[in-house]
Amino acid sequence: MTFTKATEFDATQQEIARLAKVLSHPARVAILQHLAKTQSCISGDIAQELPLSRTTVSQHLQELKAAGLIKGEIDGLTVCYCIDTEQFGKAKALLETFFSGISFACNCDC
Amino acid sequence: MTFTKATEFDATQQEIARLAKVLSHPARVAILQHLAKTQSCISGDIAQELPLSRTTVSQHLQELKAAGLIKGEIDGLTVCYCIDTEQFGKAKALLETFFSGISFACNCDC
DNA sequence: AAACTATGACGTATGTTTACGACATACTTT
DNA sequence: AAAGTATGTCGTAAACATACGTCATAGTTT
Numbered sequence: 647m648t649f650t651k652a653t654e655f656d657a658t659q660q661e662i663a664r665l666a667k668v669l670s671h672p673a674r675v676a677i678l679q680h681l682a683k684t685q686s687c688i689s690g691d692i693a694q695e696l697p698l699s700r701t702t703v704s705q706h707l708q709e710l711k712a713a714g715l716i717k718g719e720i721d722g723l724t725v726c727y728c729i730d731t732e733q734f735g736k737a738k739a740l741l742e743t744f745f746s747g748i749s750f751a752c753n754c755d756c
Numbered sequence: 757m758t759f760t761k762a763t764e765f766d767a768t769q770q771e772i773a774r775l776a777k778v779l780s781h782p783a784r785v786a787i788l789q790h791l792a793k794t795q796s797c798i799s800g801d802i803a804q805e806l807p808l809s810r811t812t813v814s815q816h817l818q819e820l821k822a823a824g825l826i827k828g829e830i831d832g833l834t835v836c837y838c839i840d841t842e843q844f845g846k847a848k849a850l851l852e853t854f855f856s857g858i859s860f861a862c863n864c865d866c
Numbered sequence: 867a868a869a870c871t872a873t874g875a876c877g878t879a880t881g882t883t884t885a886c887g888a889c890a891t892a893c894t895t896t
Numbered sequence: 897a898a899a900g901t902a903t904g905t906c907g908t909a910a911a912c913a914t915a916c917g918t919c920a921t922a923g924t925t926t
Contacts, residue, residue: 650884650911654807655782659789666779671914672765675772675854682858697764702915704874723872723923729858738855744785745848748792748839760881760914781884801902812885814904833893833902870925875918882913890905896898 662744665737668713673698673706678729681716687726772854775847778823783808783816788839791826797836 652660669675673696680695681688692707693700707727710716714733719726762770779785783806790805791798802817803810817837820826824843829836 651807652782652884655786659782659785662785663780663782666776666785669776670773670780672762672769672773673914675769675776676765678858679769679854697761698914699916700873701875701917705914705916708874720873720922725873734855734858741851741855744789745844745851748788748844762914783884808884809886810903811887811905815884815886818904830892830903835903868926870923872923873921875920877918878916880914882911884911885909887908888906891903893900893902895900 658740658744662740665713665740668709668715671706673703674710677703677706677710678715681727681729687719687721687728692727768850768854772850775823775850778819778825781816783813784820787813787816787820788825791837791839797829797831797838802837 652663655663676696677692680692693703696703698706707716707718711718711727714730715737716727717730762773765773786806787802790802803813806813808816817826817828821828821837824840825847826837827840
């Protein structure tokens, strides 16, 4: 990170950007929706639901995990992934605060 | 776009990802907050508020504009940027729907 | 123990984003 | 008209993201 200037912004802005980045690929959005839909942990057959190879799906899962949005516990041969409800709630609150802070009536003519 | 598979996901997932991508850099988050704070159109002195060159800020402004979140009208020598309240409202609603659809109580032990 | 299965880690090719200097454009002022 | 000012566009280098095949690991089954 010697080139990017992303770290020179304030903590909240960086946190919002970090969260948004996780959601910035449809595969990760799809994975979250799939985990929510199945209402339970699910092992790597997620790949079969998506137009991606198992390897690529695994990579996206790692990113979601690194961001804290999902948890993954080893359960014998399979791994049990599910949404981290607490962290997800925090993410939701963060974005809600951001959007609420932005909404306003522009007083110009454009 | 011959390499990415992003287009193979459903429209809503792509739309969420597209919106998230716009917010995935702290500079763009900061620009939106700055525009909201000043409660009016503002010309390119935004660059002086950020740790970035004028050129780079201009580039971020173009991305926000391309995404429809802000509008920019030429007003003589300066350009008047402001948040597109209607589009911004739609973006907010889209994310709210997504987050509401995800929140659930995981029934496993992880 | 040997074969099988599910998964993550590694390597790598290609595409995209970020950042900025230099140049172009267009309006304003003198 | 010439100089000045505010912006956008272009070119480009470095960093990062995406996608997937192959290999390594670790538990299961026979």
